[in-house]
Amino acid sequence: MAQLRVFLPKEPFLDADAILRAVENSLTSLAQDVKIDFGVTTQTWGERPEFTIESHPGIREVYTEDDIYGYLNRGTAVRYAVMSHDFTPKTRTGFIGSNQGSGGKLFVSRKHPMPGITAREFDKAIQEKWDRLAPQVVQRMIDAEVSRQNRS
Amino acid sequence: MNRRQAALVVMVQSLEILSGQTTSYKAKPRSRARVLVKAELPRAQALYRKHRTHKSLEQQATELRLELVVKDYNPDQPRDELGRFGEGGGLSSGSEEGGPALGSSWGDKVSPGLVEIGWTPEMALKVEDAASRVGTKIDVLHKGQEAWIDPAGNVYEVGFRPGALGGHSDVADKFLLESGEDIYANPDFRTGPFDNEQTLVGLGWARVSTYQSETGIDHFIPLTSLQKDSLATMVGEYAAAGSDKIQLEQRTESLTAGINVQRGLDVVQQAIKELEPLKDYNPDQPRDESGRWGEGGGIVPEGAIKKLTQGSGLGGALGSLDDSQRDVEFRGDLSRPQKDAIASYVDLVDAKGRTLTWDTPKGSGEGKASDFRTETGLKKRHLKQADPTGPTPLKSLIEEFADKLRHLTNQLEAELITADEWESSFETLLARYHTTALLLGSSTDTLTASAADYVARIVGNQFEFLGSFAAVIQGAEEWQAGFLARAESYASAIKVPYWAGNTELLPLPAMPAEGTQCLNNCGCSWDIQELDEVVGDYDCYWVRSKDDSCQTCLEREAQWSPYEIRGFTGESGQTESEVE
Numbered sequence: 045m046a047q048l049r050v051f052l053p054k055e056p057f058l059d060a061d062a063i064l065r066a067v068e069n070s071l072t073s074l075a076q077d078v079k080i081d082f083g084v085t086t087q088t089w090g091e092r093p094e095f096t097i098e099s100h101p102g103i104r105e106v107y108t109e110d111d112i113y114g115y116l117n118r119g120t121a122v123r124y125a126v127m128s129h130d131f132t133p134k135t136r137t138g139f140i141g142s143n144q145g146s147g148g149k150l151f152v153s154r155k156h157p158m159p160g161i162t163a164r165e166f167d168k169a170i171q172e173k174w175d176r177l178a179p180q181v182v183q184r185m186i187d188a189e190v191s192r193q194n195r196s
Numbered sequence: 197m198n199r200r201q202a203a204l205v206v207m208v209q210s211l212e213i214l215s216g217q218t219t220s221y222k223a224k225p226r227s228r229a230r231v232l233v234k235a236e237l238p239r240a241q242a243l244y245r246k247h248r249t250h251k252s253l254e255q256q257a258t259e260l261r262l263e264l265v266v267k268d269y270n271p272d273q274p275r276d277e278l279g280r281f282g283e284g285g286g287l288s289s290g291s292e293e294g295g296p297a298l299g300s301s302w303g304d305k306v307s308p309g310l311v312e313i314g315w316t317p318e319m320a321l322k323v324e325d326a327a328s329r330v331g332t333k334i335d336v337l338h339k340g341q342e343a344w345i346d347p348a349g350n351v352y353e354v355g356f357r358p359g360a361l362g363g364h365s366d367v368a369d370k371f372l373l374e375s376g377e378d379i380y381a382n383p384d385f386r387t388g389p390f391d392n393e394q395t396l397v398g399l400g401w402a403r404v405s406t407y408q409s410e411t412g413i414d415h416f417i418p419l420t421s422l423q424k425d426s427l428a429t430m431v432g433e434y435a436a437a438g439s440d441k442i443q444l445e446q447r448t449e450s451l452t453a454g455i456n457v458q459r460g461l462d463v464v465q466q467a468i469k470e471l472e473p474l475k476d477y478n479p480d481q482p483r484d485e486s487g488r489w490g491e492g493g494g495i496v497p498e499g500a501i502k503k504l505t506q507g508s509g510l511g512g513a514l515g516s517l518d519d520s521q522r523d524v525e526f527r528g529d530l531s532r533p534q535k536d537a538i539a540s541y542v543d544l545v546d547a548k549g550r551t552l553t554w555d556t557p558k559g560s561g562e563g564k565a566s567d568f569r570t571e572t573g574l575k576k577r578h579l580k581q582a583d584p585t586g587p588t589p590l591k592s593l594i595e596e597f598a599d600k601l602r603h604l605t606n607q608l609e610a611e612l613i614t615a616d617e618w619e620s621s622f623e624t625l626l627a628r629y630h631t632t633a634l635l636l637g638s639s640t641d642t643l644t645a646s647a648a649d650y651v652a653r654i655v656g657n658q659f660e661f662l663g664s665f666a667a668v669i670q671g672a673e674e675w676q677a678g679f680l681a682r683a684e685s686y687a688s689a690i691k692v693p694y695w696a697g698n699t700e701l702l703p704l705p706a707m708p709a710e711g712t713q714c715l716n717n718c719g720c721s722w723d724i725q726e727l728d729e730v731v732g733d734y735d736c737y738w739v740r741s742k743d744d745s746c747q748t749c750l751e752r753e754a755q756w757s758p759y760e761i762r763g764f765t766g767e768s769g770q771t772e773s774e775v776e
Contacts, residue, residue: 067208073705074206076759080706082202083751084713107203114201141713141747167204174206177711183653184696184703190646191701192732192765 062189068101070185074174075104077181081140081170082106086113088134088142119163125149126156137162138169225663226656232627233643233652240631241641247589247596248636524554524568542568589636590694597629598687605683609675619666623659626686630655633690637697647701651693658689688716699724702761704736706752714746725758732764 075097082095093110108114116135131147174181524542542552546565553562558572568574601622608618630651635641643651669679691709699707699722709718719741727733735758740749 069703071206071208073703076705076756077711078204078206080748080751080755081711082204083755084747087747087751103205103207105203105205107200109199110201117202167202171204173711180650180653180657180692180710181705183650184701184707187646187650187696188701188703188764190644 062193063186065192066182066185066189069188070178070182071102071104072099073181073185074178075099075106077174077177078106078170081173082108082166084140085135085142085164085166088144115161116164117166120160122157122160124154124157125152126158135164135166137164139164140166140169140173225659226652228623229627229656229659230648230652232624233631233648233655236624236628236631237643237648240628240635240643243593243596243628243632244635244641247593247632248639524552524556542574590633590691593629593632593636593694594687594690597625597690598684600625600629601683601687602680605680608669609679615666615670619662622662622683622686626658626662627651627655629687629690630658630693634693634697637694638700639697647697650696654689654692658686662686685716691716691718695722698722699736702734702736702764704759704761705756712746712748712752714744714749717744718746718749719744720749720752730765732761734761734764735759736761 079095079097083092086092093108093113095106095108098105098107126149128147128150132145134142134145542565546552551562552565552568554560554568554572556572561567561571604613604618604621604625607613608615613621631643631648634647634651635643638647665682672679688709692707695707695709702724704722706712708720708722709716712718712720721739721741723737723739725735725737727735736756737758738749738752738756740753
């Protein structure tokens with residue numbers, strides 16, 4: 045995550061707990077945003093991988109354990125799946141989304157190694173997107189904290 | 197072994213709180229933004245007061261709309277062999293014979309609160325205005341070329357005539373003849389929301405729509421045998437009336453097309469017969485955590501209830517909103533659409549100053565709406581719904597802003613001002629209208645320090661975009677056709693501060709138009725359900741507008757229904773736990 049700075053209002057004064065709450069809420073929000081975008085990259089898939097948010101103080105990790113998603117995200121050196129002639133992929137590199145595509149896997153054979161899967165780098169694209177948008181999310185969480193202070 | 201195949205970590209590496217934060221912020225565009233937001237505040241407040249009146253009008257129009265459509269249910273009203281209400285009761289779009297066109301069967305047959313189909317208040321007022329100018333009285337609002345079939349198989353036509361597929365209503369036709377203005381051509385008129393469409397779908401209704409020679413039948417849930425009979429009959433009617441293309445779509449809750457049959461009456465009728473049948477009623481059917489039965493449940497009109505209980509049965513809570521008996525009556529748990537419908541109705545009764553009678557599993561009683569809410573736990577509904585064109589005040593503000601930007605950019609094209617003057621004025625307008633949007637969203641003319649910082653942040657981002665745009669203009673050899681549209685597109689960016697204000701600065705993960713594929717065209721909104729004001733528990737629903745089908749919005753709707761905020765004003769003040 046890129047370094048970011050946000051405006052802290054002078055009034056009302058926010059104590060350390062309030063700042064930490066704002067930070068935790070920011071992390072939660074950004075993790076949710078990231079999870080949504082991961083979901084978007086698999087929206088047209090038949091069997092959609094599950095993405096999980098794991099939460100620890102100061103850290104949120106959004107991940108999947110789905111092998112196929114890993115192959116696509118990272119790319120592979122070689123591909124053993126033989127695809128149909130009309131196959132067009134649902135996803136493309138750096139695109140946070142998924143199209144309908146066409147065709148599909150015919151069979152898997154280690155006798156026919158083929159050029160590997162192009163890395164889609166979903167994680168990188170999503171990170172770049174939310175690096176750019178994170179400051180306004182964090183700012184909103186600080187504003188929410190001020191709003192909370194006014195309510196309570 | 198770490199099985200994680202793809203992961204992104206969001207974390208805080210260091211937290212540095214600077215003293216004198218405002219001066220430490222060096223980024224030039226954002227510094228300018230802060231200064232401009234402060235300088236433009238008085239003008240923004242004046243704009244807020246001007247556009248706030250639109251908001252008031254919108255509320256009045258909403259009440260008018262409800263007044264127009266709510267009528268007592270009359271079980272003795274004559275129907276035809278298909279169970280439809282005849283002329284005067286049906287929603288024909290105006291009979292050829294000049295009978296009681298634009299009847300009131302929505303009001304007759306549908307519970308109040310479920311009837312706001314396809315009409316924005318502006319559209320309602322336009323139609324009323326059109327009708328009065330051509331000397332026609334409108335008793336009830338209608339929308340052309342659509343029909344709904346309730347679970348009991350009753351057909352509710354909404355300005356639809358099988359013999360005149362694709363035809364406009366008589367009012368619109370007369371208006372066109374006399375004034376030369378086609379009210380249907382007005383984009384406001386055609387793009388009304390289907391705020392309660394999903395409510396009806398949730399209650400097990402099937403929709404039939406016709407556009408020119410094409411007939412589409414959507415159903416989102418398993419149909420009852422009565423619905424299937426009605427559908428098959430209607431398909432025959434459409435074919436006889438010249439509809440040469442019939443499309444049948446079966447959709448799941450995520451709106452994924454299933455069956456898609458085109459052409460051939462026999463094929464479609466056969467497909468209807470083969471549609472997944474409705475399961476028999478089973479009181480032990482598992483429910484979700486919201487108490488929903490899943491597909492098929494809902495509040496249905498009294499007449500339909502009788503049919504359902506005698507027929508194949510319908511899962512879910514049965515409800516009644518019948519003035520002649522009790523205002524609100526239900527047994528069992530309610531789904532969210534049901535709660536929404538009841539909350540809307542209770543609000544209406546409350547607004548009229550009437551007392552309310554109710555009979556629910558949590559008790560029976562009579563009193564004020566607040567008593568009802570206390571006893572039943574049904575909270576007052578936050579009326580925030582997705583209108584694809586945005587709420588009226590926001591829409592009018594965007595239009596005004598776009599006009600200003602167009603005027604300013606035209607001046608640049610005509611070389612009446614320099615590029616620097618254009619950019620400077622553009623920045624001033626950005627600061628003014630973003631601030632106004634936040635004020636409008638939060639319904640106050642006071643800008644708190646933190647809110648000012650928030651606006652400055654997003655205005656500063658806009659300044660950076662504008663700087664790039666200005667460089668493109670200055671680097672261009674000649675004026676390009678796309679410059680004007682690009683300049684106007686900045687107007688839609690004020691949706692983000694509007695919704696930030698509208699959601700009362702709750703810690704929500706994203707705002708409409710923020711990080712979506714549809715960018716500033718986003719028509720979604722947040723619907724905030726306050727569960728416990730003291731503790732600060734909220735269920736926040738991402739409400740997608742009908743016209744919005746970008747993948748980000750679809751995903752947010754699926755995952756954030758609801759997005760839970762718990763204990764916001766309590767000790768923790770944090771949003772939901774994310775350990776899943």
